[in-house]
Amino acid sequence: MKDSEVIKKLRKENEExxxxxxxxxxxxxxxxxxxxxxxxxxxxxxxxxxLQKKKLHYKDKMAQLIKEGRQSA
Known part of the structure; x- marks a missing residue:
């Protein structure tokens, strides 16, 4: 599954x-x-x-969720 597909799915199904x-x-x-x-x-x-550090932390967490979504697809 492509990252863009994983992101769409996460936007729909994952509140975090x-x-x-x-x-x-x-x-x-x-x-x-x-x-x-x-x-x-x-x-x-x-x-x-x-705030820059916090923003980077959010980006890292999103990347982790995308990675997990890719692996479970």
Whole structure:
């Protein structure tokens, strides 16, 4: 099964995947807004780094679910 097919199936059947994907998208949009600022305070820089790590964690978890979905197909 192709990854795109696995992702479609996960979007329909897996609540965890849907939540991870939604949270990942929201973080991406928020980080996009942050990057448009000319200057970030030290606190904003720390928040940005934390959010980037969280976004990567979500992406890793989604990749793991896709891998598991591929193996069970």
């Amino acid at each position: 995947f849907k939540k991870l994907e939604d949270d990942h998208r929201k973080l991406d949009e928020y980080l996009d807004e942050m990057s448009k600022k000319k200057y970030l305070t030290a606190e904003e820089e720390m928040e940005k780094k934390t």
